Amino acid sequence: MQQQMPRGLDHVVHAVHDLDAAAALYRRLGFTVGARNRHPWGTHNHVVQLPGFFIELLTVAEPEKLAGHAFSALFGTFNRTFLRRREGFSMLIVESGDAAADAAAFRAAGIAVSEALSFEREGRRPDGTAVTLGFSLAFARDAKAPAAGFAACRQHFPENFWNPAFQQHPNTAAAVAGVVLAAENPSEHHIFLSAFAGERELLATSTGITVKTPRGEIQVMDPAAFRSHFGTPAPDVAQGARIAALRLTVRQQDVTRALLHRAGVAFAEVMGRIVVAPGAAMGATLVFEGA
Helix, strand or coil: CCCCCCCCEEEEEEECCCHHHHHHHHHHCCCCCCCCEECCCCEEEEEEEECCEEEEEEEECCHHHCCCCHHHHHHHHHHHHHHCCCCEEEEEEEECCCHHHHHHHHHHHCCECCCCEEEEEEEECCCCCEEEEEEEEEEECCCCCCCCEEEEEEECCHHHHCCHHHHCCCCCEEEEEEEEEECCCHHHHHHHHHHHHCCCCCEEECCEEEEECCCCEEEEECHHHHHHHHCCCCCCCCCCCEEEEEEEEECCHHHHHHHHHHHCCCCEEECCEEEECCCCCCCCEEEEEEC
C-alpha cells in the first residue's frame, strides 16, 4: 500500500432546497456568508470560511445542466439524489496536497471512485474584483455510507480563495473542531476513515471511533451516543452512516448564546456545548464549543 499522508478537514457540504434561505439562516447564526457562486454543472453555493476550513451551502439550482461527466455525476447528481430525501450535510472533504497522489492512494486502498478531477470558476474579492479559483478533487466512497460523499480537494489558487475578512464572524467562530458521523456500527468505518484521512491511528471508545486529523477530528458514533452527546436524535442510519454534525470552536460562548437568543434561533446546551438541532438548521446539527 502506498504511504499515506495525513489529510486535515477542508470543508463540508450542507445541501439545501432553498439556498437563499440557507444563507439567511447562517447569517442569523452569526456567520459571515460569501456571495452566491455558480458551478458549470448547475449547482450554486455560498461559502462560510474559517481558517483553513469552510462550510459550503449548496443547492442544485439548474438541474438541466447536470450531465454524465465525472464532476456533474459525483458532485451535482450526488447532491440532487441526496436532496430528494433530505437536507443536511451531504459531503465531507479533506485537504489535498496532490489530488493525483490521493486518487492513487484511494485506489490502492479500494475506496476510489475517480481519478483526480479539476475545474475552475470565478470568485470575487471583498471589493468585488473577479479572480480565478481552481480545484482538483479525488473522490472516495464508503460502501457502508451511500448517502455520504467523500473527496480530497486541492486548491490551485488559495490566495484567491482564503480571505481573513471572510473569517470574522459575529458569533466568534474561530476554527473547526470536528465532524461527526452517525452509524449503527461505528467500527465498520475504521478501515475506510483511516485510508480517507491518511491516519493509521484511530481512537476506539465505548461511544465509537475518532480520527484526529491535522485540522479537526472525524468522529463516528452510534445513534444513542450521538443523542447523549448532542441532545438531538441522529439522522436515520438504517441505510448507512450519515454525516450528522459539525463541531465549531467559538472564542466566546456567551457572545454566541446571546446572538442566537436575539436572532430567535432555537438551541440547547448539552455537555458544555451550544447545539442547534436539525429542525432549526435545515437538516444539520451545528455545535458551538468553547475554545
